[in-house]
Amino acid sequence: MVFALLGLFVGSFLNVCIDRLPRRQSIINPPSHCPACNRKLGILDLVPIFSYLWLRGRCRYCRARIPIRLPIVEGVTGFLFAFLYWKSGLGIELGILLAYSSLLTVIFVIDLENQLILDKITYPAMLLALAFSFFRPELRSFSFFWPGLGVESSLIGGVFGLALMALPFILYRRGMGMGDVKLAALVGLMTGFPLVILAVLLAWISGGLVAGILLAFKIKGTKDPIPSGTFLAVSAMVTLLWGEAIWQWYL
Ligand SMILES: [Zn+2]
Numbered sequence: 001m002v003f004a005l006l007g008l009f010v011g012s013f014l015n016v017c018i019d020r021l022p023r024r025q026s027i028i029n030p031p032s033h034c035p036a037c038n039r040k041l042g043i044l045d046l047v048p049i050f051s052y053l054w055l056r057g058r059c060r061y062c063r064a065r066i067p068i069r070l071p072i073v074e075g076v077t078g079f080l081f082a083f084l085y086w087k088s089g090l091g092i093e094l095g096i097l098l099a100y101s102s103l104l105t106v107i108f109v110i111d112l113e114n115q116l117i118l119d120k121i122t123y124p125a126m127l128l129a130l131a132f133s134f135f136r137p138e139l140r141s142f143s144f145f146w147p148g149l150g151v152e153s154s155l156i157g158g159v160f161g162l163a164l165m166a167l168p169f170i171l172y173r174r175g176m177g178m179g180d181v182k183l184a185a186l187v188g189l190m191t192g193f194p195l196v197i198l199a200v201l202l203a204w205i206s207g208g209l210v211a212g213i214l215l216a217f218k219i220k221g222t223k224d225p226i227p228s229g230t231f232l233a234v235s236a237m238v239t240l241l242w243g244e245a246i247w248q249w250y251l
Pocket of ligand 1: 034035036037038039059060061062063064
């Protein structure tokens with residue numbers, strides 16, 4: 001419950017990052033305001049999810065529509081935080097998972113909305129992932145996989161992620177940009193080797209499936225870009241949580 005609430009408020013902050021980082025704005029200044037009428041928002045306008053509900057999705061002052069993405073990100077982050085606490089209990093592992101899930105949520109939404117993966121998120125996140133790899137929490141059911149993966153595994157994972165994602169880029173010169181390649185390196189640093197292979201494969205398979213469905217229903221054409229960073233962000237989270245189980249099931 002505490003973590004669900006914490007997640008709601010973190011989600012509210014993630015929305016600010018998602019709105020402002022692609023526009024090169026500061027995430028601290030100015031304080032939250034309505035993008036339509038520029039009025040500063042009060043505390044009652046900023047309660048996660050509930051503000052959206054009792055304002056019926058419109059700005060209190062100018063009635064401009066509030067994007068539905070705001071309460072969705074808040075709700076999802078709240079759910080994720082509660083779920084991660086339920087899954088891993090208190091400890092270093094939980095702290096790492098909360099940080100990673102927040103990061104991946106921001107990367108996911110920004111890529112979905114702008115087809116953009118920002119270096120100013122990817123690079124600091126790489127340093128963070130490398131720093132986290134030094135921690136060796138009690139391994140519990142985990143064996144040689146994440147967490148407690150160690151620096152070597154993390155670094156090899158990073159190089160593997162980079163190489164795997166760069167391959168189609170070099171071979172076909174299409175589908176992906178350098179942002180995706182750097183993101184794959186980040187995912188490798190997070191999951192380590194060999195789980196990075198699983199993360200990239202899951203992203204390719206799910207991306208291919210969704211692209212196929214969108215094509216089949218003519219929602220998108222063959223020329224429309226599919227933001228692969230979104231799939232990579234989701235598959236990274238899945239791999240962090242269930243990667244070892246999936247890997248062992250496959251072997
Ligand atoms: Zn307004």
